[in-house]
Amino acid sequence: MATTWFILLAFMLTMYVVLDGFDLGAGILHLFVTKHDDERRTVLASIGPVWDGNEVWLVASGGLLVFAFPRVYAVAFSGFYLPxxxxxxxxxxxxxxxxxxxxxxxxxxxxxxxVVFAFSSAVLAFVLGVALGNVLRGVPIDATGFFSAPLFTDFDLRGDLGALDWYTISIGLFAVAALAAHGAMYLRWKATGDLNARATHVAWWCWSAVVGLLVVITIETALVQPTLLAHLASRPALWIAPIATILAFVGVFLSLTRSGRTDDELATHSWERRGFVASALVIASLLVLTAGALWPLVLPSRTAPNYSLDVHNAANDDRGLVIGLVWWIPAIALAITYFVYLFRSFRGKVSPTSAYGSDH
Incomplete structure (x- = not known):
């Protein structure tokens, strides 16, 4: 049952990154793809109806963590209080x-x-990436079962660890690039005219950076936490995730090359939508790969492997998890129904006079 809740936690976090990721990406690019006020209003109009709902997935993930893995919540939140x-x-x-x-x-x-919108979006994406980097790297949990990590020490992986080091910073930069690329795909799907063209141009650069950084952090992860690669090698079922990632990358670049080759607006819009879906699949497949490589670990210890928190020593009791699952199923069904209705209601292109773009 604990493994089931690990999968549910991974699902909830993936939904958050995919959904809130595109409006974080739109925020990162807000000052780069817009030239005047109408275009900035268009960016805000594109995310206005959905951004706050997307953040609910983060809150729900936190609640799920408290319920299913209370020990992880206690250790991680006390150790990373400042971040x-x-x-x-x-x-x-x-x-x-x-x-x-x-x-x-x-x-x-x-x-x-x-400026505040763009700055907070970029830094938030970076911090979330750093958080993932800390989980992958491992944290200095000691014999007491807790740890305390400053924001940074000497940026080295030896000795006292901080939240920031060269590895976690590289994961943070990858997160910024990936979410900016995701946001660019969303903006080109929702915007028209010059804003659409600029979003497409920026998307090329962002996805090129994503591919390059992905190669770098894969090599770094193999050096920093070889256990993860050992897990992948021993679990053939997970090999579908990198295959799905490659196919999704192909879908992204096909969308970027094909959408501008026709005067048919419906065909162009269709390619833009497919590109956004492919972008979401890239992010989702990478997160599935990460979760699969971590399991059964939830929060690895850098101090000693036996201090690590996993699905067995950090989970709630089985009876509570079973009761929680009974309530989770109808709740998630309602949430998914709402989000499907929301995105269908606000499908199509947006303009500066749409909600959140116009003056009230």
Whole structure:
């Protein structure tokens, strides 16, 4: 039953990264793909109806972690108290920037909110990537079962570990590039005209960076945590994930090359939609691969392997997990139904006068 909840946690986190990832990516690119106020309003209009709902997946993932793996929650949240507070402040700043921009007619205030939106989106993507890097690298859990890690030490993997080192920073940079690429695919799907063309151009650069950084962090992970590769080698069922990743990459680049070759707007829009779906599949397959390589570990210990938290020593009791599963199934069915309805209701292109783009 604990393994079932590990899979559910991985599913919830993947949904968060895929869904909130594109509006984080739109925020990262907000100041780079727009040239004037109408285009900035279009970016906000494209994510306005969905961004806050997307963040619910993060809250739900946190709740699931508390319920299913309370020991992991206690150890991780106490060990990374400062980075977690940073995440909360970034979420607040980002939400304020999105909601209040259209309520101020002052160009100065609007530009300030644009900067806050872009900055908080980029730093949040980086911090989330660093968090994943810490999980993959392992944390200094000691004999007491807890750890305390400063923001950084000497950026080395030997000696005292901090949240930031050369490995976790590289994972953070990969996260920024991947979510920016995902956001670019979303913007080209939702926008028209020059904004669409710029988003397509930026998408090429972002995806090129993603491919390069993916090669780098794969090599780094093999050096930093060889256990993960050993897990993959011993689990042939997981080999479908890298195959799916490669096919999804092909879908992304096919979309980028094909969508501009026809004057048929419906065909172009169809290729843009397929490109966004392929982008989501790249992210999802990489996260599935990561979760599969980690299992049964949930939070590895860098100090000693026997101090690691896994699905066996960190999970709630089976009776509680069974009861929780009974309630989780109808809840997730309702959530998925709502999100399908939401995205179908706001499908199609957007304009500066759409919700969140216009002045209220």
């Amino acid at each position: 977690l507070m940073l995440v909360l402040w970034l979420l607040v700043l980002r939400g304020v920037a999105i909601e209040l921009r259209s309520h101020h007619e002052s160009v100065l205030w609007q530009h300030a909110f644009d």
